[in-house]
Structures are given as C-alpha cells and as structure tokens.
Amino acid sequence: MYKVLAYITAYCDESAVKKCIAGIFKQTYAVNKIFVVDNSPKPLNILEPETGLVVIKSHPENIGISGGLVKAVDFGLQNNYDFLWMFDQDSIPTSDCLSQLVATFDSYTYTRNVRVGIVAPVPLDMRTEQVIMPAEFRNDHFKAFAKTSFDSPCFCDAPITSGSLLRLSATTTVAPPDSRLFIDGIDLDFGLRLRQKGFHNIFVPGAILHHNFATPVKFNFWGVKKILQRYSALRYYYICRNHTYLEFKNSQGFYKLTCIYRRLKVLLMKTLSILLVEPNKKFAKIWACFCGTYYGFRGNLDRQFDQSIKRALKK
Numbered sequence: 001m002y003k004v005l006a007y008i009t010a011y012c013d014e015s016a017v018k019k020c021i022a023g024i025f026k027q028t029y030a031v032n033k034i035f036v037v038d039n040s041p042k043p044l045n046i047l048e049p050e051t052g053l054v055v056i057k058s059h060p061e062n063i064g065i066s067g068g069l070v071k072a073v074d075f076g077l078q079n080n081y082d083f084l085w086m087f088d089q090d091s092i093p094t095s096d097c098l099s100q101l102v103a104t105f106d107s108y109t110y111t112r113n114v115r116v117g118i119v120a121p122v123p124l125d126m127r128t129e130q131v132i133m134p135a136e137f138r139n140d141h142f143k144a145f146a147k148t149s150f151d152s153p154c155f156c157d158a159p160i161t162s163g164s165l166l167r168l169s170a171t172t173t174v175a176p177p178d179s180r181l182f183i184d185g186i187d188l189d190f191g192l193r194l195r196q197k198g199f200h201n202i203f204v205p206g207a208i209l210h211h212n213f214a215t216p217v218k219f220n221f222w223g224v225k226k227i228l229q230r231y232s233a234l235r236y237y238y239i240c241r242n243h244t245y246l247e248f249k250n251s252q253g254f255y256k257l258t259c260i261y262r263r264l265k266v267l268l269m270k271t272l273s274i275l276l277v278e279p280n281k282k283f284a285k286i287w288a289c290f291c292g293t294y295y296g297f298r299g300n301l302d303r304q305f306d307q308s309i310k311r312a313l314k315k
Contacts, residue, residue, distance in 0.1 A: 021047060035072050042060070125212060178301075215231070241295050247263065270286075
C-alpha cells in the first residue's frame with residue numbers, strides 16, 4: 001500500500017474541519033496521517049495532537065491555502081510519503097473516494113504507462129447539485145469542462161485542489177504552489193505547470209467529494225434558472241487578480257490581446273452579478289474586482305496591495 005498524507009487548510013470553522021477529518025478516517029483505503037494548517041486567529045480545538053494521527057500547525061498570521069500547501073508538500077517529502085491528499089475544510093469524501101483515486105493512478109501508471117501528476121474526484125455541491133468541473137487552458141483562458149456525463153476517467157489541465165491526490169514525486173520537477181496566490185487559482189496554476197512538465201492530471205467520475213462552493217444564490221432570469229455565487233470583497237479581489245494574472249501570463253502572442261478582452265468582459269459580468277445578487281457592500285465588492293483585475297494585468301502579487309485594499313474596504 002502507498003503511504004498517504006492527507007492535508008486540510010483550516011480557518012475559523014471547527015465543525016467543518018472535524019467533519020472533514022471524520023470523512024478522511026472513514027476511507028476504505030486508509031491514510032497514514034493528517035496534516036492540518038490552522039490559519040485561524042485563535043487556534044481551533046480540532047483534535048488532540050497526541051493521538052499521533054493528526055499533525056496541527058497553527059498559523060494565526062494566515063498563510064492561506066497556498067502557503068499551507070507548500071508546508072504540506074515539504075512535510076510529505078521529508079517523511080517519504082507517496083501522495084498528498086489535499087482538502088479544503090468544507091469538503092467530505094465518500095468512503096471509497098481514496099480507493100477509487102489510487103486504483104485509477106495504478107491503472108494509468110502501470111497499465112498505460114502514463115506519467116500521472118494529480119488524480120481528482122468529482123466535487124459535488126449537495127446544496128445545488130452542481131458539479132465543479134475541471135479546467136483546460138485554451139489559448140487565452142481557463143475553460144471548465146462542459147456539464148456532460150463521464151463514463152471513464154479523462155485528462156484535464158487543472159482539477160480543483162480539494163479532494164485531489166497529488167503524486168509527491170512529481171513536485172520535485174516543478175516549483176511548489178505559488179504562495180502569493182493565497183486562496184484562489186492555486187489549482188489552475190499548479191495543475192497547468194504539472195501538465196507543462198509532461199504529467200497528466202486525471203478526473204475520476206467514480207470518486208465523489210461533497211464540497212461546498214461559496215454561497216450559492218438561485219433565481220429565475222427571464223424564465224431561465226440561474227445559480228450565482230456570493231463572496232466577500234477580499235475574495236472577489238483574489239479571484240479577479242489571480243485569474244487575470246494566470247490567464248495573461250500563459251497567453252502567448254496574439255492571444256495576449258484576446259485575453260485582455262476576455263478579462264475585461266469578465267470584469268463587466270462580475271460587476272453585473274454583484275449588483276444582482278449581493279445584498280450589501282456592492283460598491284466595495286465591485287471596487288475589489290477592478291483593483292484585482294488591474295494588479296493581475298500588472299503581474300503584481302505582492303500581498304501588501306491585498307492588505308491595503310482590505311483596510312480600505314473596512315472603512
């Protein structure tokens with residue numbers, strides 16, 4: 001059996017983290033240890049570390065999802081783990097999720113001779129019955145797979161981080177997750193960089209992860225049912241900044257121009273969405289989107305800008 005380290009990014013939600021830990025321990029394919037980075041200002045009472053099965057590292061300064069992943073990858077490599085199974089705190093895997101991922105890894109690695117980087121489950125939001133599809137990079141933008149049924153595993157550029165099983169030996173050939181991205185777009189960046197190094201990331205229909213994605217809002221628009229998501233102003237900033245940065249950075253030649261057009265179009269649609277579904281702080285959230293898009297085009301991921309904007313939004 002492989003040596004598997006599970007990892008959870010925790011932040012101010014003790015109940016969610018405990019449910020995630022319980023789901024990991026219920027797997028039919030056992031993990032060896034759980035590594036938790038607790039970014040909460042006040043440490044959560046998650047589990048007694050003396051059990052030996054859970055390692056908890058407190059970072060009240062908040063190093064984000066990306067910073068936590070860097071530490072988890074380092075811990076996994078230093079302790080000779082084969083895989084890092086990555087989780088957001090609001091995710092719960094079904095009991096056979098890990099066994100499905102491992103079986104798919106074995107099938108593609110040893111039967112088909114494929115260099116596998118990540119094996120990912122289907123993230124299902126039970127509140128909306130939406131599946132969060134993996135992404136492909138197409139010339140100037142990341143595009144989610146169309147909502148179609150899959151009968152067998154398929155290749156993608158970037159599945160979402162939560163629930164994904166990362167082959168740790170693959171991380172020695174690429175730079176670690178970019179800690180400057182903080183909380184958004186880490187999956188797009190790292191997954192695509194693995195693909196560019198010749199690894200394949202695989203989406204596995206038989207493996208299911210229950211995952212809460214933002215705050216969904218359902219409504220009818222001219223007779224058509226729509227679901228949009230609500231976020232904090234700072235999260236809007238990170239979404240716009242990081243996605244703009246990653247898409248513009250990976251676009252080449254003429255596609256740099258089309259990327260600019262697409263990102264400005266996204267900015268317009270975000271503005272309209274905020275006006276439509278956000279109940280408060282509309283201007284702050286729109287301003288966060290504009291600032292994020294601007295710094296994304298500049299390629300400036302220095303967190304001091306994030307902090308200055310955060311202070312401005314609190315006024």
